[in-house]
Amino acid sequence: MNNPDPISVFRTEAAELLEQIESGLLDLTRSLEDRDQIDAVFRGLHTLKGSGAMFGFEALAAFTHHCETAFDRVRKGDVPATHELVSAVLSAQDHMRALLETPNGDHDAMSAALLDNLHRAVNGAGSPTPITTVIATNPVVEKAGGLREWRIRFSLPANAMANGTNPLGLLDEMRDLGDCRIIADTTKVPELATLDPRGIHLAWDVTLKTEKPRSDIEDVFIFVMDDMALEIMEVAVDPPATALVDMPVAKAVVVTEREAPAVQAANDSKQAKSAENVRVPAERLDEMMDRVGELVIAQSRLTQLAGTAADLGLRSVSEEIERLSGELRDTMMVLRMMPVASLFSRFRRLVHDLSRETGKEIELITEGESTEVDKTVIDRLADPLVHLVRNSIDHGLEQPEERLAAGKEAKGKVILSAHQTGGEVIITIKDDGRGINRERVRAKAEASGIIQPGATLTDQDLLQLIFQPGFSTAQTVTNLSGRGVGMDVVKKTVEALRGTIDITSKPGEGSTVALRIPLTLAIIEGLLVRVGQGCYVIPLSAVEECLELSLEDDLRSRGRSFISLRDSLVPFLRLRELFRTGTQPDPHQKVVVISTGSERVGLVVDQIIGDHQTVIKSMSKLHHDVVTFSGATILGDGSVALILDVTHLVAAGQQQEAQLRAAG
Amino acid sequence: MSAKILTVDDSASIRLTTRVTLSNAGYAVTEAVDGLDGLNKLKAGEYDLVVTDLNMPNMDGLTMIRELRKLPAHTGVPVIFLTTESDGEIKAQAKAAGATGWLTKPFDPESLVKIAKKVLGK
Incomplete structure (x- = not known):
């Protein structure tokens, strides 16, 4: 790239700045209260100082700094703009030219005299403020000594993201420092209804193992440090197990608790290889299956309640229980499984x-x-x-x-x-x-x-x-x-x-x-449908597909009750008529196609509600001659839904087809 | 695609230094000569990072940051300001205006690139 030399660019720029400063100062001699000129002179001095320091004109930068400070006080109204001050800066400005042209020359005596002059102009003929040079103080670099573990807990101001801070970037920076374990603390997240998606509502707990010094960790937060809550604590590495238990967040403790039994179990299994099988009376398994069944019902009621509540805490507990009861059910099923x-x-x-x-x-x-x-x-x-x-x-x-x-x-x-x-x-x-x-x-x-x-x-x-x-x-x-x-x-x-x-x-x-x-007998996956006012469950394993019964199909098929499904005719049963619900059909009726092996039949329902996990309850002896239903189940809201007997319905559908065929 | 950076500074030499430094580090750099110019460029395009001086004619850096935070396309864009002040007052003002971070002048090219990387994330 053919870029000009920055230093020569700076020299040109500095010369322009000095001219700008000079003309500003000259204007000020005519009208001392001209705010615009005061600002312009200040800006010129400021830029000259800043750029001078950038390109190695330290003496110029240091000298200009004092003139800038003086003009800053004028600008802020601390001291009045006086002719003495303006002329002091004018002569100082001539000296700046010299500092610019021969940066390595011996200017110290001249600089001191001019600054003395300047201070007298600013402070009156009083004590000169001590000349201080701006020296960037390097932070004390800690000696990096071996791997250390830190516990860092922080939360950011709510508007940090709007101001361009990327929390993920901060986490990434910490990951770059070493082995990092990050847990988000979600307890402060407001309810969805009141949540401001642009704000930050999380806090983080970080366990970091690094050889880098503490200052490197602080540097991650350098821009937000003043506005945030940040705790950086060194953890004694010796007993590493306590680190997690002591974490001030409930979640972390939960994690530990969960891991501990797993480790325990692993140890146990090593020690007790010989006792892998336990013989349990079958009825105990059956009892347990019943309990799990009840639990699944209760859980689905909870899910339904939590779904309508605005309480986020309740919802997350309900989701947790849904997951756990699902796992429990699966484990239970496996317990009951035996090879053929x-x-x-x-x-x-x-x-x-x-x-x-x-x-x-x-x-x-x-x-x-x-x-x-x-x-x-x-x-x-x-x-x-x-x-x-x-x-x-x-x-x-x-x-x-x-x-x-x-x-x-x-x-x-x-x-x-x-x-x-x-x-x-x-x-x-x-x-x-x-x-x-x-x-x-x-x-x-x-x-x-x-x-x-x-x-x-x-x-x-x-x-x-x-x-x-x-x-x-x-x-x-x-x-x-x-x-x-x-x-x-x-x-x-x-x-x-x-x-x-x-x-x-x-x-x-x-x-x-x-x-x-x-595979399982007590619990099935079902498709929940509505016919008239009642809900019914169709075992999902028997469901082949669901489709809409268009009005035309419906009218055309009346009397024959067939739908054409990919070139084959499938007989269907109107459950509304079969169950004699006495209600008007919904305008958009649905057909659930069920099958038993090779035979298919469509069931016309009013509405398909969705997937439903069903615990089968057998019907009482009074109903033993009911063939259309194979059992009943309790829905999330406590009401009862009957489970359709697929085999019987398919047979009934096929029989109807045979009758129609016989009738021609 | 390389990240787009807008540098705003009335000093040609600083602009040159930041441009060379940042382009060598692989960023696409656009320059503006003061706050007003910067704001117009922000309104016209999208940038991933803004590096701005504070003391500038026509419109100072603080005003530009406040205005840019009102632009829907630039809420959340990181803004780094250059400062020679080592006191916290100007930093507090700039942060209240919506700045993300700062770089103290004089700076060396590496620290500018390091800070750009830091606020841009990986």
Whole structure:
């Protein structure tokens, strides 16, 4: 960069300033009270002093300083502008030229005489004020000695940000000094309604480990030091643990408390590796689950109350409790989880026995044994699974010679597998046997009066018939199955667990029965909807999507009750009509599409309120024949919402579709 | 993008020194010759930092700082003033006017850059 030499620029500038000062002084000799000229002379002297010091003209700067001081007093009205003073400064100004031209010359005697003259002019013929030279006093530099720990507590004036101070910059500067732990103290933050977003309402507690001296820490705050609250204390490094406990902020103490048990627990776990498992009676877990359920309800009421209150403190406590109860619930769920291995293991013996009894060669393959399921699910699924496995072996698998004739291995396979998808666990029982004979199922169902002769049924509906009470296709009743009790019990049990059963079967290749069971039983994520005046919960795991039922769709579909969803027709049920609410529909009705495996149905509701965590309460014995609802739950405001039974509603929707189809 | 700094000083030599120092440190520097000129430039553009002298003809630094704090675009912009006064009185006045910090003249180039970095943050 081709910049001119600053010193020559200064010389030119100083010459101009001196001319300006001179002409000002000359004007003043004519009218002593001319404020503008007094100001102009003062400014000239001031600039000359400041710039002179910048560019190495120390003697000029020091000398000019005294003239400036004198004129400052005139400017402020401390002393009157007199002819003596003006002429003293005029002669001083000539000397300044000399100081400018030969800065290294010997001017001391002249300077002293002129200043003496000046002081007499200012103070009268009295005692001259002692000549003081401005020397910047360097702060005493502390010796940097090793790593020291400081505790710094500070708060800034509320308007600091408006005046250009960046609090984050201050924190960054402290981080640059060394290892820094910063905690913001939010206790002074006003309520949102009264909060001035431009102000600073925080205070900070900083623990800083640095080798730098105290003055470096003070330098961080140099511009705000006079207006702020700042405490800098050195902490004895020896017992580092006390540093945090002593922190004068409640938050810091909380942090310590939280960390301490964690450390403790870590130590304990090291010492007590052998005692990792504790056996607890199952009912205690159930009791605890109940308590957690109650807590979740109470918490959601609290959240609702806090949401409407302006009390910030209450809100933050409520958020904390929401988080804690969520964690507690998750922990509780995990406590109740058991790997399905414990369920699958019992089938080895069963298969072995069955193999000997039936003379069939069977290989049992289990997959996904580490999948974890709620303990209750394991307990309740044991019998249905035994039944399904027996069924596969008894009805599905062929005798070895029959298999060989069909081109299969002599040894039949039964595969038991479990895997988790989202909030569900899917347990499948698959065999490579002969598959389900549809004709025989139909014949049997017609014979036992389950369906009308010649009724139109989808393949899935036909297969589902085997779960009807009193249905059995076994031509000979064996010891194992085919007693006509069982499959309907299997279905009931699975549905009681809020699960569903799907069957797929290919003639000659085998059948697969898939049980989809929700992971947890006591608490579900639900979608809260409103129909008429009442609130209802739809298990979120069953919800596929929500859409608006446009008026046109509504009118067009009347009587048929189908919506077109991406090229497929989905039947829907108007819950308002189903529940006979007797209210007018909302103008913008919504459709919640729910599904159980392959079947879908839309539920028309008035309003979708949102996500709701639901603790399921079973309904009383008086209501055991109510099929539309699987339970009830208590909402945040204490009112009751019924939980929709998805399986039943899907079935009802499909049935309606079938009827409409039959009617043409 | 380099931070934009406005320097306001009636002394050509100080302006030259601050400009050279700050541009060498990588900042984009605009100069103004007094408070009035400075205020007009502040009204016309946006700056990340203002470095200003206090004693200036036409409009002094204190008045300029007060006026600039009334400009919505410049509330919160750091303002560093240059001062030769070592007493606290002028500092208190400047801070009341809305200044962020100060630099005492005479200053060396490093301390100017250091202070610019300090108030601009990282």
